[in-house]
Amino acid sequence: MARQNSSSAETLRERKQRRARDAIVGAAYALFAERGFDHVTVADIAERAEVGRATFFRYFGGKQEVVFDGDAQVDAEVVAAARRIPADGPIGGSLPAALAYLRSAVALLIERLTESPEEYRLHERLVAANPDLGARALAKQRRYVDTMTELLDERGAEPATASLAAEVALACFYAGRTAAGNDPDRLAKAVDDAFERVLGDRLGG
Amino acid sequence: MARQNSSSAETLRERKQRRARDAIVGAAYALFAERGFDHVTVADIAERAEVGRATFFRYFGGKQEVVFDGDAQVDAEVVAAARRIPADGPIGGSLPAALAYLRSAVALLIERLTESPEEYRLHERLVAANPDLGARALAKQRRYVDTMTELLDERGAEPATASLAAEVALACFYAGRTAAGNDPDRLAKAVDDAFERVLGDRLGG
Numbered sequence: 001m002a003r004q005n006s007s008s009a010e011t012l013r014e015r016k017q018r019r020a021r022d023a024i025v026g027a028a029y030a031l032f033a034e035r036g037f038d039h040v041t042v043a044d045i046a047e048r049a050e051v052g053r054a055t056f057f058r059y060f061g062g063k064q065e066v067v068f069d070g071d072a073q074v075d076a077e078v079v080a081a082a083r084r085i086p087a088d089g090p091i092g093g094s095l096p097a098a099l100a101y102l103r104s105a106v107a108l109l110i111e112r113l114t115e116s117p118e119e120y121r122l123h124e125r126l127v128a129a130n131p132d133l134g135a136r137a138l139a140k141q142r143r144y145v146d147t148m149t150e151l152l153d154e155r156g157a158e159p160a161t162a163s164l165a166a167e168v169a170l171a172c173f174y175a176g177r178t179a180a181g182n183d184p185d186r187l188a189k190a191v192d193d194a195f196e197r198v199l200g201d202r203l204g205g
Numbered sequence: 206m207a208r209q210n211s212s213s214a215e216t217l218r219e220r221k222q223r224r225a226r227d228a229i230v231g232a233a234y235a236l237f238a239e240r241g242f243d244h245v246t247v248a249d250i251a252e253r254a255e256v257g258r259a260t261f262f263r264y265f266g267g268k269q270e271v272v273f274d275g276d277a278q279v280d281a282e283v284v285a286a287a288r289r290i291p292a293d294g295p296i297g298g299s300l301p302a303a304l305a306y307l308r309s310a311v312a313l314l315i316e317r318l319t320e321s322p323e324e325y326r327l328h329e330r331l332v333a334a335n336p337d338l339g340a341r342a343l344a345k346q347r348r349y350v351d352t353m354t355e356l357l358d359e360r361g362a363e364p365a366t367a368s369l370a371a372e373v374a375l376a377c378f379y380a381g382r383t384a385a386g387n388d389p390d391r392l393a394k395a396v397d398d399a400f401e402r403v404l405g406d407r408l409g410g
Contacts, residue, residue, distance in 0.1 A: 127377035167376035
């Protein structure tokens with residue numbers, strides 16, 4: 001996924017490192033799109049990125065890792081943004097309140113994930129076509145449940161409420177993704193609709 | 206997971222095959238419990254089960270497969286039982302009706318999964334401790350969403366309702382599993398409580 005570095009204090013060395021990483025990620029995505037993930041080697045990626053194999057391995061453990069490049073940074077940014085969402089008061093045992101908060105937090109995540117629609121589409125295609133990448137994506141999505149549970153805990157949600165709301169939020173994400181097909185432009189609305197159906201007119205306050 | 210063969214028309218050959226499979230599964234589970242999954246080889250399992258390696262590989266592709274032995278049969282039985290749950294009429298676009306049906310279907314699945322509490326506990330411990338097994342379990346749980354969506358489709362649910370209800374049902378399963386810890390005796394109640402909270406007093410009719 002696309003990364004941005006907004007730090008103005010970036011040193012020359014950091015800038016060079018970031019450029020090398022970005023070149024590797026760009027080359028890898030281009031090659032995956034052209035040939036399919038299975039038919040691209042690390043040597044191919046290094047050659048296209050005009051770096052040595054050693055440089056590749058300084059940044060990535062293998063071609064799988066390139067597909068999930070930047071996830072940790074995106075996740076940290078989204079969590080930080082989610083912490084800034086104004087609270088209506090402590091959530092306690094209210095499932096609707098917990099889901100309303102996560103609805104906003106998931107919207108922030110989706111905004112980031114679909115920032116570059118082309119990269120989103122290719123990422124989703126790669127993950128769908130490759131069982132190892134699929135397994136890694138599933139594991140990552142399960143970790144989102146832990147993150148959402150923690151965020152709710154920070155806002156005073158009871159453990160059982162936090163856990164259930166986090167699971168239901170992931171369910172809304174998946175249902176919305178199914179409804180949107182692989183179209184990043186429809187994802188945000190489709191996921192929000194899923195929250196609306198679970199929460200909106202039925203789960204009143 | 207435990208399997209039962211209730212067919213009275215089982216031939217001698219089938220009975221011998223089933224006994225060999227059961228011996229392999231029993232030996233494997235005993236060894237996994239004693240030494241941990243990573244420290245058990247196929248040769249160890251074959252030796253304990255008193256079969257040759259060739260016999261092992263006639264039934265299983267590897268030690269991972271033994272952990273998920275019988276899942277296909279359990280799943281088929283649960284789906285057949287779920288089809289027999291009386292319908293209150295076509296589900297259409299009603300999320301509460303779809304969830305009420307899945308609540309019963311998931312209860313049937315849990316009853317089967319926890320039939321042998323010791324095996325359930327060991328299975329869960331193995332899956333939690335081994336990333337490859339964990340990935341396989343996650344993929345299997347995602348396939349439950351497809352199965353639940355199909356069952357709802359057969360009962361006249363609209364596609365978007367079926368998809369969302371199936372996702373929320375899996376969410377209730379996960380939340381209940383978290384609440385129950387690794388205790389099979391608490392799982393059914395904990396999952397049902399999760400459905401109750403999403404559905405019961407809030408999502409009225």
